[in-house]
Amino acid sequence: MISTVRSIGVFSLAVLAASGRACILLIQMLGNIPASVRRYELLVEQLYHVGVLTLPIIIVSALFVGMVLALQGYNTLVDFDAESSLGLLVALSLTRELGPVLAGLLFAGRAGAALTAEIGLMKATEQLAGMEMMAVDPVRRVLLPRFLAGVISVPLLAALFTAVGILSGYLLGVNVLGIDQGVYWSAMQEGVDFQQDVLNGLFKSLVFGALISLLAVFMGYDARPTPAGVGTATTQTVVLASLLVLAVDFSLTSIMF
Amino acid sequence: MNSETENIITLTDLHLKRAGKPILIDLSLRIPRGKVTAVIGPSGVGKTTLLELIGGRLRPDSGYLLVDGLSVPDLGRRELFELRKRMGMLFQDGALLSDLDVYENIAFPLREHTRLPEPVLRQLILMKLELVGLRGARWLMPDELSGGMIRRVALARAIVMDPKLVMYDEPFTGLDPISKAIIVRLIKKLNKTLAITSIVVTHDVAEAIQIADFVYMLGEGRVLASGTADEIQNSARDDVRQFLQGQADGPVPFHYAADDYFTDLFNTGLFNKDKQI
Numbered sequence: 001m002i003s004t005v006r007s008i009g010v011f012s013l014a015v016l017a018a019s020g021r022a023c024i025l026l027i028q029m030l031g032n033i034p035a036s037v038r039r040y041e042l043l044v045e046q047l048y049h050v051g052v053l054t055l056p057i058i059i060v061s062a063l064f065v066g067m068v069l070a071l072q073g074y075n076t077l078v079d080f081d082a083e084s085s086l087g088l089l090v091a092l093s094l095t096r097e098l099g100p101v102l103a104g105l106l107f108a109g110r111a112g113a114a115l116t117a118e119i120g121l122m123k124a125t126e127q128l129a130g131m132e133m134m135a136v137d138p139v140r141r142v143l144l145p146r147f148l149a150g151v152i153s154v155p156l157l158a159a160l161f162t163a164v165g166i167l168s169g170y171l172l173g174v175n176v177l178g179i180d181q182g183v184y185w186s187a188m189q190e191g192v193d194f195q196q197d198v199l200n201g202l203f204k205s206l207v208f209g210a211l212i213s214l215l216a217v218f219m220g221y222d223a224r225p226t227p228a229g230v231g232t233a234t235t236q237t238v239v240l241a242s243l244l245v246l247a248v249d250f251s252l253t254s255i256m257f
Numbered sequence: 258m259n260s261e262t263e264n265i266i267t268l269t270d271l272h273l274k275r276a277g278k279p280i281l282i283d284l285s286l287r288i289p290r291g292k293v294t295a296v297i298g299p300s301g302v303g304k305t306t307l308l309e310l311i312g313g314r315l316r317p318d319s320g321y322l323l324v325d326g327l328s329v330p331d332l333g334r335r336e337l338f339e340l341r342k343r344m345g346m347l348f349q350d351g352a353l354l355s356d357l358d359v360y361e362n363i364a365f366p367l368r369e370h371t372r373l374p375e376p377v378l379r380q381l382i383l384m385k386l387e388l389v390g391l392r393g394a395r396w397l398m399p400d401e402l403s404g405g406m407i408r409r410v411a412l413a414r415a416i417v418m419d420p421k422l423v424m425y426d427e428p429f430t431g432l433d434p435i436s437k438a439i440i441v442r443l444i445k446k447l448n449k450t451l452a453i454t455s456i457v458v459t460h461d462v463a464e465a466i467q468i469a470d471f472v473y474m475l476g477e478g479r480v481l482a483s484g485t486a487d488e489i490q491n492s493a494r495d496d497v498r499q500f501l502q503g504q505a506d507g508p509v510p511f512h513y514a515a516d517d518y519f520t521d522l523f524n525t526g527l528f529n530k531d532k533q534i
Contacts (some may be wrong), residue, residue: 122354122355125350125352125355126348126350127353127354129314129348130346130348130353130354132314133312133341133344133346134341134365134366134369134418135338135339135342135366135369136365136366
């Protein structure tokens with residue numbers, strides 16, 4: 001009994017200490033932003049690795065999600081003679097929830113894991129220590145561009161996810177299920193509010209982007225410098241980032257809508 | 258000449274504990290400027306830790322540590338980085354950036370710290386590569402290099418900013434005899450032609466004695482012996498002789514500290530379960 005309580009205590013303290021270290025890292029990174037403007041090419045390179053290379057998985061997933069939404073929505077709505085609202089249903093689900101959340105989850109799995117593994121491995125092979133000894137700050141040179149690239153990429157990827165999802169819902173709804181295309185778009189135009197739905201959705205994805213990227217670079221930087229340590233850190237990034245996205249999404253939804 | 262200009266590094270009564278275990282105990286030593294100083298001793302006596310202290314990656318618990326007249330533990334981040342620009346360090350595994358080729362690895366410190374035009378950068382890099390004999394290997398990636406070549410590239414990178422001091426962490430470990438001879442030759446040659454101070458931390462006695470102007474032998478967190486290569490080789494101390502002659506047992510025991518063997522062996526827990534370990 002005592003040992004259970006003790007292990008809970010030890011675990012909680014470890015989580016708190018890690019959160020503290022993550023916050024310090026965030027402050028260090030933010031403080032380095034002005035100095036890193038001169039080296040914008042590092043950010044561009046990471047935008048390619050983190051953002052552009054995540055595009056295929058985002059687009060393909062969005063295609064399927066949009067079609068599934070349209071199919072399921074149609075099957076339910078048609079019972080109530082409300083299939084004219086299909087466009088609204090697809091668009092609202094995607095802009096408010098599915099776009100930011102699914103883009104966040106996919107980003108965590110594709111780019112988050114890669115970031116943690118890359119940084120962890122650089123630490124394990126003394127590349128980060130080597131940089132420090134060459135008077136180069138690894139936080140500024142390695143971590144910051146990757147973090148910023150994540151923060152910038154996720155809202156863009158989420159917007160793309162939403163757009164592609166709406167289009168694939170349109171293709172299925174209009175071409176296969178036979179809904180009038182004017183009805184599909186006009187229901188959307190009437191029901192989706194730019195500020196309430198689109199901007200809030202984008203804001204959500206910005207928060208997810210910052211959380212996932214911070215978690216990913218921190219886990220790599222904080223990993224034990226061994227093969228097992230890097231492996232654990234990578235797994236933890238994906239698991240924790242996914243849970244965090246879902247939990248924060250719930251909190252944001254309850255505040256926003 | 259006063260001692261500060263004569264010695265680039267002065268350590269006085271340096272004390273360091275790690276995870277509650279003392280690593281360095283009242284360590285005092287001086288590294289003469291412009292010379293090759295070898296720090297030898299068995300694995301795990303804090304030789305690499307010493308380099309980390311000099312480079313400011315660790316802070317001592319107490320004692321003084323002066324590098325080029327600056328007290329390293331008291332330096333702020335910016336001053337420390339300025340000092341490190343005047344130091345080069347060769348890591349045991351090279352620590353080359355794995356996603357950059359040989360050329361870009363050597364260009365890395367220059368690109369970070371200077372704004373030299375590309376043609377000047379190229380000439381500097383080719384000159385350093387020529388020094389280590391790898392000008393022809395400039396487009397290779399680190400994973401295409403042998404262990405000896407990795408260390409030569411890392412060496413070229415360590416000297417590309419023309420440092421005053423180069424620290425070598427186990428430069429001979431895991432190398433074949435030819436590569437070892439190459440590294441020995443390079444350390445000597447660079448020290449002479451570039452007028453740098455070299456600290457070679459190693460447990461390869463033969464190579465260390467071959468190149469060092471001065472040798473420190475560490476053991477149990479202290480300096481066990483110091484002097485020129487000859488003086489060390491003729492040392493009368495048992496622990497020094499054990500290390501130099503590579504004897505398995507002696508003042509440095511073969512066994513890691515443990516309880517009495519028989520008590521431990523028969524402590525099966527059959528009779529007293531609480532005490533079994």
